Amino acid sequence: MATLGPPQRVGPNFTAARNPTWSPDGKHLLLIGYTSAKAYEESAIDWWLVPTNGGDAVRTGARGALVNAGLRALAPSASPDYPIPACWSATANAVLFSAASGDSYNIWDIGMSPQTGKASGVPRRLTTGAGNDFDASCGPQGEFVFTNVQTRTDVWSLVFNLDRGSPKGALERITQGPAQRGYASLSSNGRYVAFSSDQSGQQNIWIRDLETGKESSVASSPFIELYPVVNASGTRIAFSVFEKDKRVVYVSTPGGTPEKLCEGCLRATDWSRDEKTVLIFGGNPYQISVLDLASRQQAPLLKHPSYSLLYGRFSPDNRWVSFTVRTEPNRGHIAIAPIDGPKPVPESAWITITPSEAQDWANWSPDGKTLYFTSSRDGHSCLWGQRLDAGSHRPVGEAFAVQHLHGRLSYQKGGWSAAGGRIGLVLHEDTGNIWMMSRASTR
Secondary structure, eight states: OOOOOOOOOOOTTOSEEEEEEEOTTSSEEEEEEEOOSSTTOGGGEEEEEEETTSOOOEEOOHHHHHHHTTOBOSSOOSSOOOOOEEEEETTTTEEEEEEEETTEEEEEEEEEOTTTOOEEEEEEEOOOSSSEEEEEEEOTTSOEEEEEEEEEEEEEEEEEETTTTEESSOOEEOOOSSOOEEEEEEOTTSSEEEEEEOTTSSOEEEEEETTTOOEEEEEOOSSEEEEEEEOTTSSOEEEEEEETTEEEEEEEOTTSOOEEEEESOOEEEEEOTTSSEEEEEETTTTEEEEEETTTOOEEEEEOOSSSEEEEEEEOTTSSEEEEEEEEETTEEEEEEEEOSSSSSOOGGGOEEEEEEOTTOOEEEOTTSSEEEEEEOTTSSOEEEEEEEOTTTOOEEEEEEEEEOOOSSEEOOSOOEEEETTEEEEEEEEEEEEEEEEOGGGGO
């Protein structure tokens, strides 16, 4: 077995860097890099070529070409959804990537100079046909392989005794059809589920009555709408809107006229039990605030000088809040804190519940004695639960598995909630094959 050397940091000047792939000479990494200290500043993101010897990174300029071509990545997300580099073909001096244009995802390429590290020309589509093409891998003679996948993204429901921590049935598909859906939010009575969907052509917010099966649009908009959070009775929904270069949180009744709650706050995550306030997060680093719906005034609830705090959820008695502490770009922990004392709640009062990744969060059981959360601790993103001591609210015993998702159904951080005797979550269902293609046939 070969002996590995010590890890070496490359590209130290990025605010965030991810999805690296090797250059043909093995001396550089091509990656998505973000250079701003502000959140969601689109001009600060691009593909960068980073030498592994500690030299200066080169901005490739690929972002401009991708934007001009109208190409986007897998789905709208919390980050600008630019395609990620998959592999670099030495024979063609081009980088392959998967991108959406219209209703399908295909393999594309764009010229890339190994000498200058600059992107050149316009993106070219290499594959066509049914399904979606992902995960290109380049061969030595210009050939490449990729995965052709048929994907369904639906809201699923698991009838569950949330206080006892036991299922009362099997997973059931709630929505049907080819649309992309995300961020399921259940009303407290378990009758309604709100979610984002592009079934009308644009990603907007919808709500479904689980008793009658009727679906209706909450608020149509030419802008992307995401992250709905529904109140207890299902009559009002707060959600985020991507309005050009800023994020805005609105609230609306189904089919009503949306009301603007705040600009610059990234996302609402829960309603208070009296429905007079909502929890939101935003800022740099993220902090959790309470937003009064009548006055539109915000009051900081949880903040930290260097950690981002997000995904706040009120406990059933409205005396505690669960939240995610993001200590690194993709690592942190889930914590809870009492909210009937001084505010912002001091860090000394926080109780750590479980390790987490960046997009994991918790939901409470109705009796407040169990926290449910997503975790990849077994190598897959699954649902877990953690008992809490009734007096101290500290964890009791080990976390227990609620629902494993290791097969054709997978949870890919598409959003979930727990309420009304059920768990609602957005799952991906993939079927597909591996294909090989010669670049000569794409000319």
